[in-house]
Amino acid sequence: MNCWPQKVRLLKKSTKKGALDIMFADWLFFTFAVIAVLGATGLVLFRHPLNGAMSFIVTLIALAGLYALLSAKLIFALQLIVYAGAIMSLIIIIIMFLNIQPEDLPHEETKWMYLIGGAIIVMPIGLFMVKMVRTLPNISTEIVGNNFGGVKEVGIQLYQNWLIPFEFIAILLLVPLVGAVVLAGKRGKNK
Amino acid sequence: MELSVNYLGLIPLFPLMGAVIIGLLHVFTCNRTRLPEKVYGILACIGPILSFILALRVWVALKALPPESRFLTHDVFTWISVGEFNVSMGFLADPLACLFLLFVTFIGTLIHIYSIGYMSGDVNYGKFFAYMNLFLGSMLVLVLGDGPLVMFVGWEGVGLCSYLLISFYSEDRANVVAGNKAFIVNRIGDLGFVLGMAFLFWGIGSGGFDYLSLSVNADNLAPGIALAVCLLFFIGATGKSAQIPLYVWLPDAMAGPTPVSALIHAATMVTAGVYMVARFSFLYAGVELAGSVIAWVGILTALLAAIFAMYQDDIKKILAYSTVSQLGYMFAGVGVAAYSAGIFHVFTHAFFKALLFLGAGSIIYALHHEQNIWKMGGLKAKMPITYVTMVIGALALAGCPPFSGFFSKDEILYCAFATGHYGIWLVGIVVAAMTAFYTFRMIFIVFHGQARDQEKFDHAHEPPSVMTIPLIILAVGAIFAGFFNLPGVFGGNLMVSQWLEPSLTEVHPYTSTFVEIFVVVASIAAFAVGLKLAWSKYGQGATKPEFSGFSRFAYNKFYVDEAFDRVLVQPYRALGATIWKNIEPNVTDAPVKGASRLYMMLGNAFKVFQAGYVRVYAIYMVVGLSLMTLFLSQSLN
Amino acid sequence: MIHNYLFLSIILFCLGIVGVIARRNVFTVFMSIELMLNAGILALIAFARLHVHMDGHVLAMMVMAVAAAEAALALAVVILLHKHKSKLDTNVFSLLKG
Amino acid sequence: MTNDIMLLMPLIIVGLGGIIVMIASAYEKFTIEVAAQSTAAILAIAFLTQLSNSISGNVAVFSETFNSILVVSTFSKAAGLIILASGIFTVLSSVAYFKENRFCTSEYYCLVLFAVTGMLMLTMSHELITAFIALEIMSLAVYVLVGYNRDNVISTEAVLKYLVLGAFAGAFLVMGVAFIFGATTSTNFAVIGQYIAANGFMQTPLLIGGSFFVLVALLFKAAAFPFHAWVTDVYDGAPIPVTGFMATALKTAIFAVFANFLVVDDGMHAGWITYLFYISIFTMFVGNLIAIGQQSLKRMLAASGIVHTGYLLIALVAISSQDFSGSVIAFYLAAYAAATLGIFAALSYLSGADEKRKTFDDFKGLAKVRPYSAAAISIFLLSMAGIPPTAGFMGKFYIITSAISAGHVALAVLGIVSSIISMWYYLRLIISMYFHEAEESFSDILPSRLAPTCTFVLVFCVFAISLYPLIV
Amino acid sequence: MFEHILSVMIFLPILTGVILLMTPASQGIARITGLLVSLAILILGIDLYVHFAATGYLEFVEKLAWVPSLGISYHLGVDGINLFVLMAASLLLPMVYLVFTTREKGFYANLLIAQGAMIGAICAADMVLFYIFWEIMLLPIFFMMGLYGGPKRIPATIKITIYTIAGSLLMLAAIVYLGVSYHAQFNEWSFAISDMAKLNLSGQTAILFFFCFIIAFAIKIPLFPFHTWLPDAYTEAPTAATFVLSAIMAKIGVYGVIRFVVPVFDEQLARFAILLACSGVVGMMYCGIAAIAQKDLKRMLAFSSASHMGIIALGVFCMNMQALTGSIYQIVAHATSVGVLFLFVGLIESRTNSRSIEDLGGIAAKAPVFALFFAIALLASVGLPGTSGFIGEFLIILGAIKFNVWVGVFAGTTLIIGVCYMLYMFQRVFFEKTNPNTSTFKDLTLVEGLTFLPVILLIIIMGIYPHPFLSKITPTTALQFAGDTPVVAQTVATNALFPELTIEKK
DSSP: OOHHHHHHHHHHHHOSSOHHHHHHHHHHHHHHHHHHHHHHHHHHHOSSHHHHHHHHHHHHHHHHHHHHHTTOHHHHHHIIIIIIIIIHHHHHHHHHHHTOOGGGSOOOTTHHHHHHHHHHHHHHHHHHHHHHHHTSOOOOOOOOOTTTTOHHHHHHHHHHHOHHHHHHHHHHHHHHHHHHHHHHSOOOSOO | OEEEOSSTTHHHHHHHHHHHHHHHHHHHHTTSSOOOHHHHHHHHHHHHHHHHHHHHHHHHHHHHSOGGGOEEEEEEEEEEEETTEEEEEEEEEOHHHHHHHHHHHHHHHHHHHHHHHHTTTOTTHHHHHHHHHHHHHHHHHHHHBSSHHHHHHHHHHHHHHHHHHHTSSTTSHHHHHHHHHHHHHHHHHHHHHHHHHHHHHHHHTTSOSSHHHHHHHGGGSOHHHHHHHHHHHHHHHHHHTTOTTGGGHHHHGGGSOHHHHHIIIIISGGGHHHHHHHHTHHHHTTOHHHHHHHHHHHHHHHHHHHHHHTTOOBHHHHHHHHHHHHHHHHHHHHHTTOHHHHHHHHHHHHHHHHHHHHHHHHHHHHTTSOOBGGGOOOTTTTOHHHHHHHHHHHHHHHTOTTSHHHHHHHHHHHHHHHTTOHHHHHHHHHHHHHHHHHHHHHHHHHHSSOOSSHHHHHHOOOOOHHHHHHHHHHHHHHHHGGGGGOOGGGTOOOHHHHHHGGGOOOOOOOOOHHHHHHHHHHHHHHHHHHHHHHHHHHTTOOOOOOOOHHHHHHHTGGGHHHHHIIIIIHHHHHHHHHIIIIIIIIIISHHHHHHHHHHHHHHHHHGGGOOOOHHHHHHHHHHHHHHHHHHHHHHOO | OHHHHHHHHHHHHHHHHHHHHHOOBHHHHHHHHHHHHHHHHHHHHHHHHHHTOTHHHHHHHHHHHHHHHHHHHHHHHHHHHHHHHSOOBGGGOOOSOO | OHHHHHHHHHHHHHHHHHHHHHHHTTSTTSOHHHHHHHHHHHHHHHHHHHHHHHHHTOOBOOTTTSTTOBOBOHHHHHHHHHHHHHHHHHHHHHHHHHHHSOOOOTHHHHHHHHHHHHHHHHHHBOBHHHHHHHHHHHHHHHHHHHTOOTTOHHHHHHHHHHHHHHHHHHHHHHHHHHHHHHHHSOOBHHHHHHHHHHHOSTTOHHHHHHHHHHHHHHHHHHTOTTSOTHHHHHHHHSOHHHHHHIIIIIHHHHHHHHHHHHTTOHHHHHHHHHHHHHHHHHHHHHHHHHHHTOOBHHHHHHHHHHHHHHHHHHHHHHOOSTTOOOHHHHHHHHHHHHHHHHHHHHHHHHSOGGGOOOBGGGGTTHHHHOHHHHHHHHHHHHHHHTOTTSHHHHHHHHHHHHHHHTTOHHHHHHHHHHHHHHHHHHHHHHHHHHHSOOSSOOTTOOOOSHHHHHHHHHHHHHHHHHHSOOOO | OOTTHHHHHHHHHHHHHHHHHHTTOOHHHHHHHHHHHHHHHHHHHHHHHHHOOOOSSOEEEEEEEEEGGGTEEEEEEEOHHHHHHHHHHHHSHHHHHHHOOSOOHHHHHHHHHHHHHHHHHHHBOBHHHHHHHHHHTHHHHHHHHHHHOOTTHHHHHHHHHHHHHHHHHHHHHHHHHHHHHHHHHHSSOOOBHHHHTTOOOOSHHHHHHHHHHHHHHHHHTTOTTSOTTHHHHHHHSOHHHHHIIIIIIHHHHHHHIIIIIHHHSHHHHHHHHHHHHHHHHHHHHHHHHHHTTOOBHHHHHHHHHHHHHHHHHHHHHTOSHHHHHHHHHHHHHHHHHHHHHHHHHHHHHHHHSOOBGGGOOOHHHHOHHHHHHHHHHHHHHTTOTTSHHHHHHHHHHHHHHHHOHHHHHHHHTHHHHHHHHHHHHHHHHHSSOOOTTTTTOOOOOHHHHHHHHHHHHHHHHHHHOOHHHHHHHHHHHHHHTOSOOHHHHHHHHHGGGSGGGSOOOO
């Protein structure tokens, strides 16, 4: 199922020094990171939402790869299945369903202005976060053993310590269900 | 040794009760069936007569006491007691108060009787007597009150009555305005009085606020405060007694009925200032500067008023200015520390000036409210009693020996001379001549010569006996009152001065007989000169002269009233209007208005920020965030 | 190196913000928010790795669930908007203001 | 243990009730009236349970069962009471409202129940991601409620704005949670508190940033400056009972978790005090300025809600984390809730079909025609303005007292100044109702009984709360 | 005489008013009820006065814990300071019901509530309780003005309401500050007024809150320059409301200063007393001078009232016993005189449909009893000896001179300024010739006459024999200055401006 991280683990086992290992992980990281950023940029820049959605899917997949690099096996899977799979296909279906013509799209003549302005405004927030992160120890991200992030381990965590939020996610999911019916569904005349 | 008796309080109470009873009767009947005038007349006279009788009793009681302990007191109740400030509603009769008591009740009674005739037929007959009784009561409180604060009650009370009686004919705006003027000008003086009391209290502290305690503690006063108190009290006196600069109300006050002018604005109320200065002789005696100020203000007032009196047309105004002038003498007297002389002049002046006013009232009554002397003339044939009595009054006023005015005025001038105030004396002599001149100018024009207004002349007649009898009684007084205080040079022994001695802090000046005779001669000469001039100018009948130059200036009273109007009244009104029209909305209220306007403006401006675009709201959030992170970054290290 | 993951998370997060404030297309806006959530998830995973602590993974899962729920509702709203105006422009919907 | 479960009963009752109503609404027979009644009953039962819990005075940390994720304290119980009461009054006034505005279905009530579930959970949660989930339950339900009148573009616009901005803020919350997790390896309040106590707050930049983003999200929901701009539009677009619900229950829940989060440790509170200080000042004054320019009552009340957020922030600034009981905040929230719910209850039967009476001028002369309603509204407005003897006054009094005793004199004075300038727009409605002649006869107002009853019960509450002594 | 007399006096009118508002009672019933209740209050008030023992401390105390955690209690009491304000509030109101006979139900109900609230504010011995009543008493006035006022009532109503609320909210901050300081200094919570005197306040914050108090009271009094709401409000309000405002509420402002500022902020007051005293004097002169320009009788009286309030306030700031006692005395004197004058103007307005001085004239001839009563009230207001107005004013001037010579001298000008406009008004309204407006002016009816008679008699009695009244006040005022506090030293120092007059015993 999750062959890819296994490969990495194998790689790790195969070398004593681990330099190549790390170099390879870095190389993977940068690849995924660049893809993710490009995808995100595409999302922000593409005029048509469909293009944006496709580009976003690329980002999500790249992120899944990164999760794998971070030894989060379960999340890697969930990201692909739930996010890139379910959520994004829903979005794309709706985009297609609405049958958006180019003339329905907003004419964003001032888009670039806003983008640049936005970037300037966001800069302090980003720098602030960077500054924060820099105070952390910059450890290496080699794969953690002991089934860290495996289904069983995470599951035990979930049911032992996080029962209540987990249960309430049920209600959380019910609400948009009802909501979607109320807002977008068919409605009989008042009962 | 003071003696406590329990009837002093009754003396003012009788007239006050009379005022209440008459007033209530009047108020409740005036718009329905009126009570007969007789009822009011009798009711009105009961109070003054009873007071007069009690005054005599007081006099007798005082006489019985040894001179150095001639005090009667009556503490009715604790009036105000706040901390160290304790005042009782107390009355004090000493020789000075007794003298005032006697002549005030005596003349008051006479004028009440006179008014029964004079006011007959008036719609507000009852009201008049209520006011008169109220006045008399207040005056008696003023005189008897033990301590400045009780005196002030009477002081303001007589002011109120003066106001009410001046504006008695209230349908005519001018009368009411004159009344207002009197009250307001008096109030300016009263401010001085009140402040004087406050200073006195400040200076004396807990020492008590009746005359006896005050005179004991007066020595403890700091000189600065003593001076301030003296001058402030004197300001009060200038208001009530019509001295420069507050004399302006008195001539206008003649708008009231003539008995009022006689009683209030000649004989009694206006002398309250002199009485006050004499009362506080223990203070003034220690502050020479205040004395000089008083003396000079007094004598200059005398001069100024005499000048005005020489040019007046209105018989009552002439008398009014003469009153101001005589009051000036009195102040000159008390100013040079000749308190008894000043008081004595008050005493004699009360007789002859009341007499002159009542005489003038008779004339006015006879001529149907004509007051212009240039419409009169030759009345001596028609009104002999009035003529004779008025001439007696005029002689007394002009200072002709041996009428009462001569002695009292001479005493003042002598004291001024003897204490070295030669300037005052000199002015006094000049004023004496002028007094003789304007007095006889009036007599000659009114009684001598031809009738100038034939129709009025034909209707003129001697008034009823209820009016003439008081005239005669007063005339007798005007003749003989002076003998009570004959100075040594005439073989007298200054009886009044001696009587007053326990109440006053004064040293009778002693000079050589030569000086005494010189002063007397000078006075007589002044009288003669004045009389001669008057006779030569008006004795044979004269017409109203055209005024020009100085005389025109003097005829218009140096435009003092106009100046007051320009300098004080108009600016005051303008200030009021400015405050209301400009300052209030544009300055005082401006911050409030401005704040609310700014608030509204900002509120409307803020609507722009609620643009309605979701993106804009997101931008607000991010901008806010990023600003906050900027600050936060500073704290991250 | 763990920092790089976090930097990437920050970059994605900021891109998401920019997307929200710079774009008027409703879909793009919603997806930008999803992007921000993903940046959060990435950070969570990275921290989980940093501390070798699996709570981060649990948290990430829950965030995903919430993201899904939000997305569902957002899509319902988008359909509703489209019904009203046939437009996907957020600026069209500015009747309420002032 | 049974007692501990009792403490959770309100939450369970409401949650299960929501699901039951949701299922039931699939049936035709389950009319909106029945739905309303059953919802009110469920909320009432939950309220009574909560009340009995409050009286019994139990508190529980649930460290064994739920890993300390839920904590029931007196504060959370008080907040829960307010939320449940708000729910009941919202449901009751909705009945009257939907007689005139016919777009209701029975799902409306189940959403109310879900929202209340989320809120109750929010008050109890002592863990960030649970708080996030509760917040999202609540928010998603409220989004739907706001847009319930889906035929109305205004309503849809309101939900769009709320949803976009709410999700945006939610994303910050997630980021914040991530950072806090990164700093402390936990999202549990107790652990965070211990971590701060051990390591200091200002010494842990990651914690600063994380809590900053969490606060941003909470401030957004509480409508504090500069995250306030959505409030007027969303309140305006929402149906009147929902507006009332948002203004009261939602705010209560948010402030409950806000306070719980702030007091995890002194260091946290001290670290944010300056920011909260300025934010509360700006919130009060910006709210006032927005309110002053409004013609529409709902928008005015929304803006005044911003101002009240400012006052509550003062209380947050002034709380002390040592012996935190939240009584001042709870009292103020209760007072504010009573008045706000009262006004919205009154508006829900007075505003007429399709909310045609919206502006101040529309209510001119109301006092002549409906004196009791006008009097009730006046009392609510006076309570909001903080005029004694209403509850609003006591609330304000406690807030100022706490601010001054915490040494924030300037904040207290500025709060006072703000309530001075807020007088104008409260009085304005009273003046419209009383001092102007009626321009219409208000004859179309249905003689519905529930909403007026609610209104007068709330009038009683306004006075009763003010007389109820605060137990610090 | 029973235990809860004060509570009854507070809540009887309030509850009656609220019940009247809630029930569809007719205006006749409302008026009769109002009259009966106010008469009951009057009887209780007299009873209380008779049993007042003048111990100097609070009497008739009722104390009930309310918010124990903050030391707030339901605490009532009467001493020499508030006794007379209480009397003003409990004795004067029946007149209104007797004079204004044809107003709406709400009018009477609001009056009742106002009375209860005022009595509450006066008797409250707990600061929070005081504040609550202080605010409540504004509400009926707000409604009375807005509902039954003149044509320009709404702006005036808004102005007075927001202005006063602004002031009182500042006071709230100050009250809280006092409570908190008490907690900080004595480690227990209390909002009792009597406890506050123990506080030792200093520093910038104390000054800030000192001014909060001062501004609150200055607005209510109103003290220059916070008086700008007054002319409009007094003019536009229905006469009964004006009466309540001027006769009683303004006094509660002064009372507040005496109660809160004088004992608590002694240090700050000593420092700023000269400033405040100047404000009082300037206000007195400013409003008095502005009064002369008024054509509207009511507005003139409004300015006159403001002018006198300046003097009363001055008395408080002079920080000596004479002035303080004078102020308290003048509170009643002014309440009776100006209150009655406002009612008289209301009568004139109802009989001639005009309040303009220009339109009136010659009333004295038509209505002698009315003129007599009016004149007595007027003379009291200008402070003529023999009326109640003199005693207070004189004591204030006396104290003012002690405090500062110049302040005293300028304060004295009230004697002149008052008569200027009052006499002018009396001349134009009561004297001169009648005109069509006034030619049919009816004198007071028997009921009206009997209504006003007690007050008029009170004015005279209080002027002639004030001692029994003063002796109820002085024990308490003496206590205020009992210790040789720094205040006294400071006030004497202000007179150093006048070196040549400094008292030095020879």
